[in-house]
Amino acid sequence: MLSNACKYAIRAILYLAIHSDETTKIGVKKIAEELETPQPFLAKLLRQLTSNKLVSSTKGPGGGFFLDKNNKEKSIWDVICCIDGTHKFEKCFLGLSKCSDKNPCPVHSTVSPFKKKILNEFRDKTISKLVEEIEVEGTVISLKGFDLK
Amino acid sequence: MLSNACKYAIRAILYLAIHSDETTKIGVKKIAEELETPQPFLAKLLRQLTSNKLVSSTKGPGGGFFLDKNNKEKSIWDVICCIDGTHKFEKCFLGLSKCSDKNPCPVHSTVSPFKKKILNEFRDKTISKLVEEIEVEGTVISLKGFDLK
DNA sequence: AATAAAAAAGATCGTTTTATCTTTTTTGTG
DNA sequence: CACAAAAAAGATAAAACGATCTTTTTTATT
Numbered sequence: 309m310l311s312n313a314c315k316y317a318i319r320a321i322l323y324l325a326i327h328s329d330e331t332t333k334i335g336v337k338k339i340a341e342e343l344e345t346p347q348p349f350l351a352k353l354l355r356q357l358t359s360n361k362l363v364s365s366t367k368g369p370g371g372g373f374f375l376d377k378n379n380k381e382k383s384i385w386d387v388i389c390c391i392d393g394t395h396k397f398e399k400c401f402l403g404l405s406k407c408s409d410k411n412p413c414p415v416h417s418t419v420s421p422f423k424k425k426i427l428n429e430f431r432d433k434t435i436s437k438l439v440e441e442i443e444v445e446g447t448v449i450s451l452k453g454f455d456l457k
Numbered sequence: 458m459l460s461n462a463c464k465y466a467i468r469a470i471l472y473l474a475i476h477s478d479e480t481t482k483i484g485v486k487k488i489a490e491e492l493e494t495p496q497p498f499l500a501k502l503l504r505q506l507t508s509n510k511l512v513s514s515t516k517g518p519g520g521g522f523f524l525d526k527n528n529k530e531k532s533i534w535d536v537i538c539c540i541d542g543t544h545k546f547e548k549c550f551l552g553l554s555k556c557s558d559k560n561p562c563p564v565h566s567t568v569s570p571f572k573k574k575i576l577n578e579f580r581d582k583t584i585s586k587l588v589e590e591i592e593v594e595g596t597v598i599s600l601k602g603f604d605l606k
Numbered sequence: 607a608a609t610a611a612a613a614a615a616g617a618t619c620g621t622t623t624t625a626t627c628t629t630t631t632t633t634g635t636g
Numbered sequence: 637c638a639c640a641a642a643a644a645a646g647a648t649a650a651a652a653c654g655a656t657c658t659t660t661t662t663t664a665t666t
Contacts, residue, residue: 368663517633
């Protein structure tokens, strides 16, 4: 579905959304430990997210990564686009270039409604809204523990 | 979503479902041309499908690949399991090992209903049923033309 | 100013995925 | 039987992905 890189990135942003703000910055080391992700790889991803304005950072002692107000208005979809590219949920499930609503591939009717709805939800829901929901519903689970593949 | 290999495999099986039977066998060369897929790679995939009883074949002159009655009772899901493995639609969207209906991750409620539905449709619908539907609905489009990624 | 903490940048390495090429085996046909 | 057509099998190569390591830059603190 998503690449490992993208999963790490989303989890890191959610972690930052919950635990950081302008005055509480968090270093890669801490984030990687909390999420149980490979540290140098996560560092690279955070740089990519930072240079795309999805995450903020400051250097030097006491520095680290955090989400500012703007960052929190971004969506999961923005993260997916940044790491995996825009194509992820837009292309035909079988990879057929000619496939469309008018010209559907054999699995189009099965897959298409699903893709559209998920795409919308991921595009419309901001990170802050998402975290708010999680907190209201009390469904905050550990972002730790990862299955490769 | 799916690997290229898996997309090739599904397309090849659909192609065979439409164009082949016990008396009309088709060689890799022809299939690869029709689907515009890399020929040796597709050959390897067909071998994998054949050894897993999802496709039939005969060697020698006049030989080739085809679907017999049993093969047509298999599902898209069987193909996905054969090529990409069973985990594809079963794991948490964010890769979290602790995620479940009782213990949902932040995107679980968005993603889970669709995963379940797609999984069921892919598991329950046989290849022959699928092709039948396509023909009734008249939505037979070219399986040619592929977007990498 | 010196030091140390932290991110930024970039070079490198290994694995998996994708793809190709060559050889062997099977089998129908003249 | 000899030949050719086709799949089966396996070795190899290239690209993408996942991950690590080293060096540089920035900056707060002493």
